[in-house]
Amino acid sequence: MRQFECLWVLSALVLIVAVSAGASGNEGMERQIRGDMDMTTIENSRLSLGFDLGRGVELVSIVDHCDGHDYLGEQAPEGACRSFLAYYLKDAAGEFTPYSGRDHLEVTDATVSKAGDSLHIEARAVSAPLTFVLTCVALQGETAAICSLRVRNEFEEPTFLKVEWPLLQWIDPKGDPEKAMGAVPIEIGGFGPLHEHIPLKMGVNPRVGQATAFNSLNVGAIFDPAGRGGLFLAAVDAAQPLQLVGVDAHSVVGNGVVLLHPHEEVTFPRMAIGVHDGDWRKALDYYRENRTPRWAFPNTPAWLRDAGAVYSTAGVGAGAIYMTVDIQARLKEQIGSFDNLPRLLEQARGLGTDVVYVVDHYGGLEEGGITPYMNKGDYVPRGDMGGPEAFRRGIAEVHKLGGRVVVYVEPFIVYPRSQVGKANGEAWSIYKLDGTPYEHYRGYFSMDATNPGWQAHLAAVAHRLVAEYGVDGIYLDSYGWQCNWPFTRYNDPTPHSGAEWNQGVLDTLEAVRRAVRSADPDAVVMTESYNDFMHEYVDGGLDASFAWLRAINDDRIVASPIRYAMSEANVFSNGRDINGLNQVFAAGHNLALDAHWLPHADYVRRLVQIRKRYKDALVSGAQAYQPKTESDAVAAYFYQGAKHQIITAVNIGETAYEGRLVLRQGEAESVWRALLTDETITTNTDPAKPAIPISIPGKGLRVLVRHTCIQKM
Structure with missing residues (x-):
């Protein structure tokens, strides 16, 4: 079990939610009377969760102990419903009718651990023959938040049940809410500002009750771009992504549908909740650390992989x-x-x-x-x-x-x-x-x-x-x-x-x-x-990021969560013009080409040759981080391979970029060659804030290789 420091290491709350009939209290838990539990909090040294059990089950606070910020603090209107779980039943017309966890769940019993880090709730549905048990555990020293869910059906016939869970509503992000950002890996994109953005989630088919496509990776985050902190929800298990994660300006939610046969109990794949230090990639790190032991990739031959x-x-x-x-x-x-x-x-x-x-x-x-x-x-x-x-x-x-x-x-x-x-x-x-x-x-x-x-x-x-x-x-x-x-x-x-x-x-x-x-x-x-x-x-x-997902991505790729978290992903994509092509290449993906690109053959061929020649970094290497730039229209990526270090930087805007790429410490006085322009560029001498001065034309691309890694093209 790893220890953490507030300012630097991702930490989390372990939250386990189970739904079944008549479960008893867990070992080491101190039984309490239902009436004493209207308001209760569980916590560890990093995070606390507050629940209101006075009317159903509501999650009313998620407090980061590093700075006291409550992610559910100030956005909710007076009297707003903050159900931790909502369920939907399919009616005779084939439509899903919603029932909130506040007004349509009745808590029948509840217990809390002596240490104050675990909560166990028994409940039943008011509107249907369903029984529930919710257990929440905040483990000390953990960097994970695990949620599991079981549902038992007492209907005498098969029933389609839609569940929104975990349901984190009325989120109050750190920093300026108008500048809050979101990330949900959808195809090669799924990243952008939330206040002016359509939701970062796959569209729900109303008759099916859920999306008919999956996220690239089943994880979502809301964060402050200034680095003050963020909140995430992530799948943990290798099973199907039943609870598909989605993010909008006010909520993070998992959404899924199950078919329950008479007297059947279904277990949902576990989910995780956590807070991080502001770098949204910490959510992906958590997802990857928990999923990597279960990942098994095919032995793709080099003729396609490279x-x-x-x-x-x-x-x-x-x-x-x-x-x-x-x-x-x-x-x-x-x-x-x-x-x-x-x-x-x-x-x-x-x-x-x-x-x-x-x-x-x-x-x-x-x-x-x-x-x-x-x-x-x-x-x-x-x-x-x-x-x-x-x-x-x-x-x-x-x-x-x-x-x-x-x-x-x-x-x-x-x-x-x-x-x-x-x-x-x-x-x-x-x-x-x-x-x-x-x-x-x-x-x-x-x-x-x-x-x-x-x-x-x-x-x-x-x-x-x-x-x-x-x-x-x-x-x-x-x-x-x-x-x-x-x-x-x-x-x-x-x-x-x-x-x-x-x-x-x-x-x-x-x-x-x-x-x-x-x-x-x-x-x-x-x-x-x-x-x-x-x-x-x-x-x-x-990939369809520049096809029917153009709106989700705001017609631009400035980060690629799947490429960061899963370097093995072998995706082929493109844009509708050279600007889009540059974005796909910079983000670390293969190109999907056709006769449309033949007029640009010399330029495109050179990019493909670069990707093949420096495949240890661009194909198989880690997308280690994204160097900061001085413009929202410029995105940069740092690739670490077995032999080469590569930086790609793409200018999405019309105006030329004359500025810097800010690198990590340790890169001061490094020398880089711009492969498309044959220029040599040296970082500054400041060891604390090494940066590369760079010029990128409007809608242009730069590809840099560290000097010790250069091969002749």
């Missing part, structure tokens, strides 16, 4: 950032025949990469006039480009030239007139809870990720593409953005939970991965999106 970029045939539903590309060039219009696939490799190499991502490689249907891309299901090489033999020859030629080919497969939907659609689409698809078909995309079956037949079909398709035609990887579209779906099956009204769906997605990814690796040990699986939920099963993912 590629620097992929080159796609562009648009046409290629996924994520490619959906924003104006160029809608279709494969046949680009190369005519599969025998000409090496032309795509030539274009890719003009941008610095050897990896080609081919989308509409499979045949269309004369029946209904369906274009190749729209005929999802069978994935037979299209006859109008030479068919299977030409496909095989073209890929072989790409291999002879040293290139790699990744191809598109859609696991989520199937066209009804495809062969698999006609044979099994109805039986293998999912249905709404009322028994009507899901139609996430009009005119398509939404396929059941838990169905063994569908899993086997996808695995067979992937194996055939690798074994018979020689493709090097499979890109599985959609799955990263299709999570948490409750469903029924064909002619079977039994309800199934979003958690079951999610497990089916993982099982499908695992089946496809086994299939391609059995055909070629160096074959890869990629997905749309990349997150902690799926990372064990995929070798890379496409």
